[in-house]
Structures are given as structure tokens and as C-alpha cells.
Amino acid sequence: MTHAIYPTLFSPMKIGRREMKNRIAQAPMSVCYADGNGVPTPAMAEHYGRRAQGGAGMVITENLAISVSGRQMPLQPMLKDDSHLDAFAHVAGEIRRHGALAIAQIVHAGRYAGPWTEYEKARRLAPSPVPFELLPGKTVTPAEITEDEIEQALSDFANTARLAEKAGFDGVELHGAQGFLVSSFFSPVMNRRKDGWGGSFENRTRFALEAVRRIRAAVGRDFIVGIQLMSDELRPGGWSLDEATSLIPRLEEAGIDFAVPVVSTFETLKTPENAGLFARPTFQHEEVRAIRRFATVPIFTNGGIRDPRVAEDLVARGDADGVALARPLFSDPDWPEKVREGRVCELRFCDCTQATCLRTQLTGSRCESWPKAATDAGYFGYQA
Numbered sequence: 001m002t003h004a005i006y007p008t009l010f011s012p013m014k015i016g017r018r019e020m021k022n023r024i025a026q027a028p029m030s031v032c033y034a035d036g037n038g039v040p041t042p043a044m045a046e047h048y049g050r051r052a053q054g055g056a057g058m059v060i061t062e063n064l065a066i067s068v069s070g071r072q073m074p075l076q077p078m079l080k081d082d083s084h085l086d087a088f089a090h091v092a093g094e095i096r097r098h099g100a101l102a103i104a105q106i107v108h109a110g111r112y113a114g115p116w117t118e119y120e121k122a123r124r125l126a127p128s129p130v131p132f133e134l135l136p137g138k139t140v141t142p143a144e145i146t147e148d149e150i151e152q153a154l155s156d157f158a159n160t161a162r163l164a165e166k167a168g169f170d171g172v173e174l175h176g177a178q179g180f181l182v183s184s185f186f187s188p189v190m191n192r193r194k195d196g197w198g199g200s201f202e203n204r205t206r207f208a209l210e211a212v213r214r215i216r217a218a219v220g221r222d223f224i225v226g227i228q229l230m231s232d233e234l235r236p237g238g239w240s241l242d243e244a245t246s247l248i249p250r251l252e253e254a255g256i257d258f259a260v261p262v263v264s265t266f267e268t269l270k271t272p273e274n275a276g277l278f279a280r281p282t283f284q285h286e287e288v289r290a291i292r293r294f295a296t297v298p299i300f301t302n303g304g305i306r307d308p309r310v311a312e313d314l315v316a317r318g319d320a321d322g323v324a325l326a327r328p329l330f331s332d333p334d335w336p337e338k339v340r341e342g343r344v345c346e347l348r349f350c351d352c353t354q355a356t357c358l359r360t361q362l363t364g365s366r367c368e369s370w371p372k373a374a375t376d377a378g379y380f381g382y383q384a
């Protein structure tokens with residue numbers, strides 16, 4: 001039955017060959033509830049299951065590393081072989097049990113790989129050795145990725161997607177934003193290569209398109225393949241919105257079923273002109289609107305969407321096909337159900353002035369606004 005107040009938000013849609021029950025996705029958030037070897041804990045499965053129980057139609061996990069060289073955080077999940085597939089199957093199972101599509105975000109961290117102390121010795125891979133400030137006052141220079149390492153990363157993406165399918169996920173989202181490996185190839189600032197992987201638009205987008213083709217070839221036709229796409233690097237001379245709009249039809253040809261456009265990289269977020277971006281309402285929506293005009297697959301809008309009336313409007317007027325909420329569902333997993341039931345005044349928001357979720361990633365993310373039971377447990381699962 002059509003919802004009286006939010007008819008579009010609570011209408012189903014097709015993603016690839018599968019159905020999403022509404023237009024609300026949980027956007028990926030690295031909560032880091034895996035163990036030191038990247039194996040999901042029961043808390044991680046409950047955390048994601050709880051977001052599905054709260055009514056999201058799709059739950060996209062935090063970024064799962066495809067390899068040791070592509071890992072960033074000490075407690076980040078890593079899916080590179082089938083030695084702990086049961087733990088990943090537990091995560092997928094908890095999401096699907098509550099009627100949501102289970103999507104695993106997959107990443108090679110590239111220039112941001114970690115743990116950072118170890119990577120002072122290891123090869124931190126990027127298209128070109130362009131120095132950047134990793135931490136305040138600490139500049140590092142990544143290593144130029146070789147042809148063999150490119151081939152390895154592409155086959156690792158396909159392998160992780162195949163493993164995610166085996167674990168029972170409905171699909172994967174390739175991380176092609178924020179300055180991680182895929183998006184660093186896009187950027188003329190981060191990618192100064194003179195070979196077939198750099199220079200022209202065709203060359204800078206080759207790695208992403210090849211990754212999508214390899215993933216598509218490794219999984220069944222019903223398995224969903226999405227991408228988080230850098231929509232604008234927000235830096236002079238960097239990857240532009242025009243390039244992102246040109247890329248979207250090619251990504252569709254390569255086999256994507258949905259996309260989530262996202263602006264900036266970790267570096268460009270720190271520039272004075274982009275200060276405070278994350279706190280602004282609907283802060284990357286104009287880029288989404290522009291990209292959707294060139295797309296035929298569903299496009300999700302993300303970033304600074306808290307008010308359900310705003311979410312309904314963005315989708316109803318056709319700017320996007322769905323909304324992806326990260327922090328709102330971290331502080332309140334019941335956002336979709338409360339909205340659907342007309343309990344909007346009960347929504348719990350975090351004011352985010354402390355950015356506690358980011359500051360606590362090294363030990364497992366928390367939120368200032370959680371009820372005591374969740375704070376005591378260290379995560380917001382079924383018991384909170």
C-alpha cells in the first residue's frame with residue numbers, strides 16, 4: 001500500500017535483478033567491529049542486522065579490504081580468502097533475515113593504506129608517487145603501483161566479490177571515491193602516469209572500468225554490482241563533475257547496477273574552502289542530480305540527509321532514486337521504521353560536534369547519542 005506522507009520513500013524499486021523494499025539504504029560506515037585479522041565479530045553481524053531490522057531496504061557494509069596491501073584500519077574487516085567465510089556469512093545472513101539487501105563495500109585503500117606505522121616500511125600503492133599530508137605535520141610519499149600490482153589488485157577485487165557472493169551477500173559496492181585506489185586513478189593530481197593507466201580520460205578511468213568488468217565476470221548475473229563514485233574531487237585540476245557524468249554510461253556498459261556519487265577525498269576535505277562540508281545539509285546532492293541525468297541505473301543521494309521530508313522530496317522530484325544514510329542510521333537504526341510509522345518526533349540524532357564515530361574507529365565506533373545499553377555494550381545491536 002502507498003504510504004500517505006512518504007509515498008516515494010516507501011515504494012520498492014529494482015536494483016539489478018533484485019528488489020529493494022523501499023528507497024532507504026544504510027550508507028557504508030567503517031565502524032571497525034572486526035578483529036585484528038579482519039574477521040567479523042558477532043557484534044559486527046548484530047550491528048548490521050540491527051540496521052536492517054530498523055527498516056533500511058539495503059544495508060551497505062563498511063569497506064571490506066580486498067587484501068593486506070589494501071587495508072587501512074587495524075580492526076577493518078578483510079575478505080581475501082574463504083578461511084573465515086562463515087563470519088562474513090553471519091553478517092550477510094543477519095541483514096537478509098530482516099528483509100534488506102546485503103551489500104558488501106569492497107576497497108583497496110591505496111595511498112591511505114595502513115596501519116600507518118607498518119606502511120612506513122611496506123609499499124603504500126598509488127598510481128604515482130605524489131606526496132601528501134597523512135597526519136598533521138606528517139607527509140608521506142606512496143609508491144608507484146607496478147603493472148603486476150595493478151593486475152593483482154584487479155584480480156583481488158574480482159576474488160573478493162566472488163567470496164561475498166559465496167558468503168550470501170546480494171551484491172558488492174566497489175569503492176571508487178574518497179581517494180582510495182580506484183579514485184586515485186581518476187585524478188590528474190594523484191595520477192601522473194605516462195602509460196596506459198594515466199593521462200587521458202580513457203586511461204585514468206581504465207582501472208575502474210576493468211575492475212567492474214572483472215567483478216561482473218566473477219559473479220552470477222543476479223548478483224548486484226554497484227559503485228561509490230567520486231563525483232568531484234573538489235580541487236583545482238582534479239577529477240571533475242563533467243568527467244564523472246561522462247563515466248557513468250561507461251560504468252553501466254561495464255556492468256554496474258547502481259551508483260552512489262560522493263565528493264572529495266580525505267585530502268581535499270581538509271582544505272579551508274571545504275571546511276565543515278560534512279555538517280552541511282544535503283552537501284553533495286547537486287552533483288548527484290547532475291550525474292543522474294546521464295544514468296539509467298538507480299542513483300542514491302547521500303550526505304547530510306536527516307529530515308524525512310527532505311529525503312522524500314529529493315526522490316519524489318526525481319533528483320535521485322534513493323537516499324543513503326550513514327550517521328542518521330548509526331545513531332538511530334530505527335529511522336526508517338519510525339518515519340514509516342509517523343514517529344518522526346522520536347528520531348534520535350547526534351549533533352556530531354565531537355565526531356565521536358570517527359574518533360573511536362581504532363577501537364570500534366560509538367555515538368554520543370546512543371542509549372545507555374548500547375554505550376555499555378560498545379555497539380548498538382539487538383539488545384539496545
Ligand SMILES: Cc1cc2nc3c(=O)[nH]c(=O)nc-3n(C[C@H](O)[C@H](O)[C@H](O)COP(=O)(O)O)c2cc1C
Pocket residue numbers: 027028029030031061062063105175228262302303304305324325326327328357358365
Ligand atoms: C565514522 C564514519 C565512517 C565512514 N566509513 C565509510 C566507509 O567505510 N566507506 C564509505 O564509502 N564511506 C564511509 N563514510 C562516509 C559515509 O558513508 C557518508 O558518505 C557520510 O557520512 C555522509 O553521509 P551522512 O551525512 O548520512 O552521514 C564514513 C563516515 C563516517 C562518519
